[in-house]
Amino acid sequence: MSIRIEQNNCIGCGRCTDVCPGNLLYLRDHKATIRDARDCWGCTACVKECPKNAIFFTLEATLGGAGGRIYAHDSADTLTWELALADGETQRITVNKRQANAY
Template identity: 70%
Template sequence: MSIRLEPEKCIGCGRCADVCPGNLLVLEAGRAQLRDARDCWGCTACVKACPRAAICYTLEASLGGAGGRLYAEDRQETLTWVLRLADGEEQRITVEKHQANDY
């Protein structure tokens, strides 16, 4: 379970480094860097915190991953998850923040 950085989108704001519970993200030369992808817990704190969708969550091959990338758009009332599958198809799932889980 890990994340991928897309450095061309990174603006070096450092939000990801502030929220990573493992101190795994650091700013180097104005851009976020991941110390070691193997150490990521997959909590997606950085994915939600990134204002430019420059970080996505991925399932490792050993966890059944199929090459998809999961991004998050964190807004006041909603959290929208954007899944880009390996074939380019995009799926969106929006979760209302004021709504509790049904299960």
């Protein structure tokens, strides 16, 4: 899995560049860009931080097939993962942040 950036959705806020622990993201022409997607650790920090869903994770064949994507919608109390599968199906998983580490 690796991240991808939809340049048309990117607003150049730089929030992704601030949270990337591998320092892989930077702004070029006011748009987020990844140095080399192969170096991505898969931590999803940038996916969760992007306010415009411009950054997403691509899914392997075993997780929805080619073209599947994972987006994140972050709010004060919840984090919702949206899986946009290659066949057009969408699934959502919502996690209550206050209870996420209770296990």
